[in-house]
Amino acid sequence: MEFQQLLQSDIQSFITRNLGSDSATLALKKNPFPDVNYASIINQITSKKKAKDKLPTWFFTANIVYPEKISIEQTSSETTAKYKASLVHGEKLIDCSGGFGIDAYYFSKQFKSVFHCELNPELSAIVKHNFSTLNCTNITCYLGDSAEIINQLNQKYDCIYIDPSRRNEAKGKVFLLSDCIPNVIELQNYYFQYTDTLLIKTAPMLDLHAGLLELKNVAEIHIVAVDNEVKEILWKIEKNSTKTPTVTAVNIEKSKTTTTIIDLDQTYNASYCQPKKYLYEPNASIMKSGGFEAISNLFKLEKLHQHSHLYTSNELINFPGRSFIVDNIVPYQKNKIKQYIEKKKLNISTRNFPLKPDEIKKKHKISDGGNVFAFFTTALENEKIVLLCTKI
Incomplete structure (x- = not known):
């Protein structure tokens, strides 16, 4: 089969030498192995590069043959x-x-x-x-x-x-x-x-x-x-x-x-309150699970709002997600936004808020970056707030 030609030592050396090369640029050059399909060689380089972090056992093993890059992208x-x-x-x-x-x-x-x-x-x-x-x-x-x-x-x-x-x-x-x-x-x-x-x-x-x-x-x-x-x-x-x-x-x-x-057989009932000293944002797998009431029970935390999926406490816990110190609670009101938010450098997140991060940045002339994390969200009494936080 054709892939067996790719196992020739000089072709394998060529693949290894060119892992740092741009595949598209390489494809425009003359095929150094006229008896072997050059597109197949280029595919080996492209697919092997994709495998480096995803499939290190395969990447670091000699004489591995790779399929089309789509198979590498789709594989576990x-x-x-x-x-x-x-x-x-x-x-x-x-x-x-x-x-x-x-x-x-x-x-x-x-x-x-x-x-x-x-x-x-x-x-x-x-x-x-x-x-x-x-x-x-x-x-x-x-x-x-x-x-x-x-x-x-x-x-x-x-x-x-x-x-x-x-x-x-x-x-x-x-x-x-x-x-x-x-x-x-x-x-x-x-x-x-x-x-x-x-x-x-x-x-x-x-x-x-x-x-x-x-x-x-x-x-x-x-x-x-x-x-x-x-x-x-x-x-x-x-x-x-x-x-x-x-x-x-x-x-x-x-x-x-x-x-x-x-x-899923257990009934979980969340408790709610206004933001306390610490703020917690669940990791992506918990967000996908939809177990928002359970998180309140399991970690003895209170939620800011039924649909906000942010949690709070006065004592720091080991939480499966990101943890923050709440430095300031800013009502989403024109004068307060102008004072604390507008034209600042912030890391924006939204939870249960009518505007998306990009819309917020554009509206309030906010630039990305810095050490302050701003959560635009809805609190217990349905009031819109911004939590200015420091990541722990």
Whole structure:
């Protein structure tokens, strides 16, 4: 196959030497390897550059072959793959939407045998080569439709993993699992003939309530953020589960991982008050969870307003998000804004406020930056306020 030509030592050296080069500029130069498709070589450089931070194990391993850059962009990062692999273990797992194989690689550390299914012949061959290069011997690659492969193999699995892909991007922001391949809604009962546990990965845009309406027997939902950006939602489904699922909001950073567990079966009642000494802004995974009342209960904090999703206290706590000292509370009134806000250098955030940050900056001639964080929000009595804060 063509990708095997890319493994020639002089081509691999050329790829490594040009990782710092601009791919578009490089593409305009003469092909130093006339017998090999130059576009394929350029693609290796482009894709490998994208893999450096996202897939360091692959990047720093010699003789790895990369697919088109879109596959690198769409694949799980090593960080998220490690997390999802920690949720399941056992003898056998089948990955129904194998892709570049990052998830399968980390599942292979939790299972004795992993089966990687992929519809694209070239990608399947590349992944098989890479697993061999990585000395990963307990993964078997299958080419074809995963549902048919499951039927042909006809065996039980401790877990079936699916990362459904969108069928129709033209639907814009509307995201339904029934619009994806494989259609896990239609196939869920079929999968349960071969396993008692499903693990489904979905994109962050999927609404949790919509997912719960579409899927049956959901036992756990994991919202996975990396550096405060939600990357994926994981749905762990147990064949006989009848319980209300728990929601785990995870934020993974280099120095620490923060985990907040919200029990959807429990009733949480928030308490409210005016801003106190400290202000707290939940991380992105908690915001996605919608567990705003729970946060008030779990961390013994008070909310500023039902819809503002900012929390406050007089004593500093260890909070899963950003923490601030409230230096000043400014009513959103013309004379006060002119005195404290207008033409200042501020870091603007809004929560439950009629104007967006860019509109606020333009209206009040505010420039970005500095050490002051300004939260434009709505307080307990529906009054508009600005909290001028110092980040802790």
